Amino acid sequence: MMLHLQPILDTLKNRQLLLVTAESLTGGLIAKHITDVPGASAVFWGGFVTYSIQAKQRVLSVPKETIERFGVVSIETAKAMAEGALSIASAASGTRCYALAVTGLAGPSGGTEDTPVGTVCIACAGNAAERSVYCERIVFCGTRDEIREQTYTHAMQMLAQELEALSHTSIR
Structure with missing residues (x-):
C-alpha cells in the first residue's frame, strides 16, 4: 500500500501543528520520508535518532527505570520517547505539536x-x-x-488517525 504523506502534512499545516519524530530502529527513515515531500519544512520541526539506550535517556529523558522495568522495546519506552520529543519541540517552537516515536527489533537477530x-x-x-x-x-x-x-507506514497511519479524530474529517 502506497502511503501519501501530502494530506497528512497539509492537515498539520492547516491546523498550525508541527511534527517531531523520535526514532530508534528506523534510524531516521521516518524523517527522511517526511523531508522527501516538498514543503515539509512548514510542519516538520525535526527529529531525534536515539538508537542507544543512553541517547533515549539523555536526549529524550526516558527514565532509566522505564527501560529497566519494561525493556527498550516496550510501549512504555515508546511513550516516554514520544513525550520527551513532544516536550522538547513544544518548548522550543512555542506551538502545538505531534510526536511519533518508534522502538523495536528489525533483526535479523536479537529477538526472544x-x-x-x-x-x-x-x-x-x-x-x-x-x-x-x-x-x-x-x-x-x-x-x-x-x-x-x-x-514507518504504520506510524504515519497512526498519526493520520489521530489527526482525523482531532478534526473529524478524513485526510486520506
Whole structure:
C-alpha cells in the first residue's frame, strides 16, 4: 500500500501543528520520508535518532527505570520517547505539536520468545487539544528493511488517525 504523506502534512499545516519524530530502529527513515515531500519544512520541526539506550535517556529523558522495568522495546519506552520529543519541540517552537516515536527489533537477530524480531512499539503523542498519547505494539514480518518500512507506514497511519479524530474529517 502506497502511503501519501501530502494530506497528512497539509492537515498539520492547516491546523498550525508541527511534527517531531523520535526514532530508534528506523534510524531516521521516518524523517527522511517526511523531508522527501516538498514543503515539509512548514510542519516538520525535526527529529531525534536515539538508537542507544543512553541517547533515549539523555536526549529524550526516558527514565532509566522505564527501560529497566519494561525493556527498550516496550510501549512504555515508546511513550516516554514520544513525550520527551513532544516536550522538547513544544518548548522550543512555542506551538502545538505531534510526536511519533518508534522502538523495536528489525533483526535479523536479537529477538526472544517474548520479543521476537519484528516487534515494534509506536507512540503518537500530541498536545493539539488535550495532551494525548496513543501506543501500539506490533509484530511485523520480513527483512530488516521491510520491518523498518512497515514501521514507518504504520506510524504515519497512526498519526493520520489521530489527526482525523482531532478534526473529524478524513485526510486520506
